[in-house]
Amino acid sequence: MNLLALYCTHQTTSLAVRERLAFATSERLVTGYAAMKQRFPETEIVILSTCNRVELYVARRSDAEPMTPPMLAQFLSEFHDLPLDDFVGELRAATGSEAVRHLFEVISSLDSMVLGEPQIVNQVREAYRVAEAQGACGPIIHALFQGAIRTSSRVRTETRLAEGKVSIASVAVGDFAKSIFDHFDDKLVLVIGAGEMAEETLRYLKDEGVREIVVVNRSPERAQRVAAEWGGRAVPWSELNTWLGQADVIVSTTGADKPIVDASLFKQVRAAAAGRTAFILDLGAPRDFDTNVGDLNDVFLYDIDSLKKTCEANRKARVREIDKARKLIDEEAAKFMAEYYHRASGEVVSRLMQDWHAVSKDELDRLFHKLPDLNEKDREQIERTVERIVNKLLHPPLEALKVEAREGTPHGLINALKRLFRI
Amino acid sequence: MLKTSVFCFLASYVLAFACELGQFRWRHALARIVSLLMAVAGLIAHTFYLLYRSNQSDLPPLLSSAHDWLLVVAWLAVLVYLFVSLAEGELGIGLVMWPVVLLLVVSAQYVTAAPSHVLDYHRNWKLLHATLLMLGTTFVLLGFVLSLLYLWQHRRLKQRQTQSRAIKLPNLELIERLNRWTILAAVPLQTLGIASGFGLSIFSKGGELAMTWTDPVVIGGAVTCLLMGVLFVWLLIQKRSPGRQVALLTAWACGFLLVTLIGLQMLTAAVGMRSIHGNASAPAAVATEGQAP
CATH class of the missing domain: 3.40.50.720 (NAD(P)-binding Rossmann-like Domain)
Structure with a gap:
C-alpha cells in the first residue's frame, strides 16, 4: 500500500515546534493543500492540524513512485519557512498498515492528551471534509478515513474508553x-x-x-x-x-x-x-x-x-480499556488492509480475465469465419468449451492471488502477473 | 389455566435482584437483560398465580384474602419497576425496589390465605375499600423506595463519592419532587380507604363485618394513617423544607406503615386473633402447602 503518514504530536514534539508547523487558520490550510497538490500531483492528501498534533496523510496508486518522509519534511520546511534541522528530528513516519493503525489510534483517542476525549473524532472528520472540499481525496484516502470513522465508533460503543469525566x-x-x-x-x-x-x-x-x-x-x-x-x-x-x-x-x-x-x-x-x-x-x-x-x-x-x-478514578478506568481498544483497532486495521488488497488484486484479476476472454473471442471469430458451415448449436458448443478452457487455465493463478491477498500484501504476485501477462 | 406457585415468581424475583446486585461487580448488558427477563418471567407467573387464586375463590384477588392483597401490591411494585427500568435503563431503582417486593411476597406467606366469603355482602363497597387501600399502600411503598434512593444519593454526594458506572441514581431534585407527589397521592387514598372501611363496618353493624375497636389491624392502620396525615399536612404547609428531612420523615413514616400493616396481618394470622382482615385462619405458608405444581 502506497500510504505514508508523517506526524508530530504532543507526545513526540514540544508545543514550540508544533505551533510553527501547524496549519493554524483555514486560509493557511487551503494554501497548504494547494501547495501540496502542486508539488505532489496525483497524490491523495489529508492534513490534520490541531493543538496537539500536525499530521499529513498521503497516498498514491500502487504503481506510482512512493512518497518518502524527507519529501514531506522538505515541503513542510519550505511551506512554513522553517529550517529543516529545527524539526526534522521530531517528526515520526509510518507507512502502509502502520500508517492505517496510527490513524485508527488517533481517531479513537488512544493518542490524545486526555485519553478517550471526544473532540478528536470531529477534528479528524473535519480534516477529511476539508481535504474532500479541496479535491485532495482519492479512493485510498476515502476508504482509509471511512474505515477510521467506523473504527472510532466501534471503540466508543464497545469499550468504556470514553466513559466517565476526567477534568x-x-x-x-x-x-x-x-x-x-x-x-x-x-x-x-x-x-x-x-x-x-x-x-x-x-x-x-x-x-x-x-x-x-x-x-x-x-x-x-x-x-x-x-x-x-x-x-x-x-x-x-x-x-x-x-x-x-x-x-x-x-x-x-x-x-x-x-x-x-x-x-x-x-x-x-x-x-x-x-x-x-x-x-x-x-x-x-x-x-x-x-x-x-x-x-x-x-x-x-x-x-x-x-x-x-x-477524575483519577475515571482516568484509571479508561486506561484499563486501552488493551480492549487496541484489539479492536488491530481487528479493524487488518480488515481494512484485507479489503484494500482484495480491491488491488481485483483490478489485476478483472484485467487478466478481460484480456484472455478478448483473445479467445478473437480466435473464435477467426475460426467461425473459416468454417461458415457451422450451425448455431455447434458454434455455441465451441464457444462454451473455449470459455471453460480459459477459466480453467486462469483458475490456479487467480486462486494463488486470492490466498496471498488474504494473508497480506500480494505485491510480488501482482507484479509477476502483470509482467507475465503484460497487463 | 396455567397453575403456578409462589415459589416460581419468588425465585424469578430473587434472580432478578441477584442480577442487579451482580452489576456492581460485573457490568454487562447481558446481566441487565437477564435481570429484566427474570422480572418479566416472574411477573407473568405472578399474574397467573393471582388469576388462579381468584378463579379458585371466585373472588377478585383484592377481596380474597390478605395473602392475595399483599401479592397484588407486590405485583404493582414489579410493574412500576419494569416500567422505570425500561424507560431509564441505568437507574438503580431495582436495588431498593426488589427487597421491598421480596419482603411483600415472603410476608404474604405468613398472613391468612383463606378466602373470606364474608365479603359477599356489600361487595362493591368492599372492592372500593380494598382498591383504595391497595393504591394508597402502593404509593406509600413508592414513597418509601424513593426516600431510600434520596438518602442513598444524598450520602454519596455528601461524601463526594464517584458515581457508580454500573448503577446510576436519580438526581435529588427529581426524587424530592416524585416523593412529594407519592405522599400527596398516598394519604388521601389511604384516608378514603380507611374511611370506607369504617363506613362498611357501621352499615353492617351487628353483622359479620362488625368492627371491634380492639381489632389490631384497624387500630394499626388508623394510627399509621394519622401519622401519614401529619406528614401530608406538614408537606403542604412547608413552602421549602430540607430534602433530606423530607426523605427521612417519609422513609420512617412509610416504613412504619408498611411494617405495621404487614406485621399486624402476620400477627393476627399467627396467634389466631380476631380481625375482619384475616380472622383466625391458618397462614398462607400452611394453607397453600401442597398447592404448588
Whole structure:
C-alpha cells in the first residue's frame, strides 16, 4: 500500500515546534493543500492540524513512485519557512498498515492528551471534509478515513474508553451538579473570582441550560469581561453576601490566601433560603470556603482535591480499556488492509480475465469465419468449451492471488502477473 | 389455566435482584437483560398465580384474602419497576425496589390465605375499600423506595463519592419532587380507604363485618394513617423544607406503615386473633402447602 503518514504530536514534539508547523487558520490550510497538490500531483492528501498534533496523510496508486518522509519534511520546511534541522528530528513516519493503525489510534483517542476525549473524532472528520472540499481525496484516502470513522465508533460503543469525566469542571458538573439538580434553566449561578477553571465550569453549566449568571470579583473589569463573555452580569464585591444567599450553584476561584466564607457566615446569609440546595464548587487553592460549610444541611461543597479523586478514578478506568481498544483497532486495521488488497488484486484479476476472454473471442471469430458451415448449436458448443478452457487455465493463478491477498500484501504476485501477462 | 406457585415468581424475583446486585461487580448488558427477563418471567407467573387464586375463590384477588392483597401490591411494585427500568435503563431503582417486593411476597406467606366469603355482602363497597387501600399502600411503598434512593444519593454526594458506572441514581431534585407527589397521592387514598372501611363496618353493624375497636389491624392502620396525615399536612404547609428531612420523615413514616400493616396481618394470622382482615385462619405458608405444581 502506497500510504505514508508523517506526524508530530504532543507526545513526540514540544508545543514550540508544533505551533510553527501547524496549519493554524483555514486560509493557511487551503494554501497548504494547494501547495501540496502542486508539488505532489496525483497524490491523495489529508492534513490534520490541531493543538496537539500536525499530521499529513498521503497516498498514491500502487504503481506510482512512493512518497518518502524527507519529501514531506522538505515541503513542510519550505511551506512554513522553517529550517529543516529545527524539526526534522521530531517528526515520526509510518507507512502502509502502520500508517492505517496510527490513524485508527488517533481517531479513537488512544493518542490524545486526555485519553478517550471526544473532540478528536470531529477534528479528524473535519480534516477529511476539508481535504474532500479541496479535491485532495482519492479512493485510498476515502476508504482509509471511512474505515477510521467506523473504527472510532466501534471503540466508543464497545469499550468504556470514553466513559466517565476526567477534568475537574466536567466531573463537578456531570457527576455531582447533575446528581443534585434535575434542570439548570431556573438556577442562579454565582461566580466568585474569574479564573480559567471557573470559565471552563461555566461552559459545562451553559451546556446544561443555565441562564442566570452573576459574576462577582474584586476587579470589576475582569468581572465585566467574564460576565459579557458568558451572558451574565457583573456585580460589585460588596454584594457578595446577598448573592451567596440566593445562588443555587456557586463557583469560586478567588486568589484569597484564606477562606472567605465560613459556616456561620454562610448559614446567616442563607437564612432566607432555608431548604434550598446549594452546590458549591470551590476551585480556589487555598480554598475559598471553610470545609465546615459542607456540613450544613442541603449544602454540597466540593473542592479540587475531592474532585481530583473522581477524575483519577475515571482516568484509571479508561486506561484499563486501552488493551480492549487496541484489539479492536488491530481487528479493524487488518480488515481494512484485507479489503484494500482484495480491491488491488481485483483490478489485476478483472484485467487478466478481460484480456484472455478478448483473445479467445478473437480466435473464435477467426475460426467461425473459416468454417461458415457451422450451425448455431455447434458454434455455441465451441464457444462454451473455449470459455471453460480459459477459466480453467486462469483458475490456479487467480486462486494463488486470492490466498496471498488474504494473508497480506500480494505485491510480488501482482507484479509477476502483470509482467507475465503484460497487463 | 396455567397453575403456578409462589415459589416460581419468588425465585424469578430473587434472580432478578441477584442480577442487579451482580452489576456492581460485573457490568454487562447481558446481566441487565437477564435481570429484566427474570422480572418479566416472574411477573407473568405472578399474574397467573393471582388469576388462579381468584378463579379458585371466585373472588377478585383484592377481596380474597390478605395473602392475595399483599401479592397484588407486590405485583404493582414489579410493574412500576419494569416500567422505570425500561424507560431509564441505568437507574438503580431495582436495588431498593426488589427487597421491598421480596419482603411483600415472603410476608404474604405468613398472613391468612383463606378466602373470606364474608365479603359477599356489600361487595362493591368492599372492592372500593380494598382498591383504595391497595393504591394508597402502593404509593406509600413508592414513597418509601424513593426516600431510600434520596438518602442513598444524598450520602454519596455528601461524601463526594464517584458515581457508580454500573448503577446510576436519580438526581435529588427529581426524587424530592416524585416523593412529594407519592405522599400527596398516598394519604388521601389511604384516608378514603380507611374511611370506607369504617363506613362498611357501621352499615353492617351487628353483622359479620362488625368492627371491634380492639381489632389490631384497624387500630394499626388508623394510627399509621394519622401519622401519614401529619406528614401530608406538614408537606403542604412547608413552602421549602430540607430534602433530606423530607426523605427521612417519609422513609420512617412509610416504613412504619408498611411494617405495621404487614406485621399486624402476620400477627393476627399467627396467634389466631380476631380481625375482619384475616380472622383466625391458618397462614398462607400452611394453607397453600401442597398447592404448588
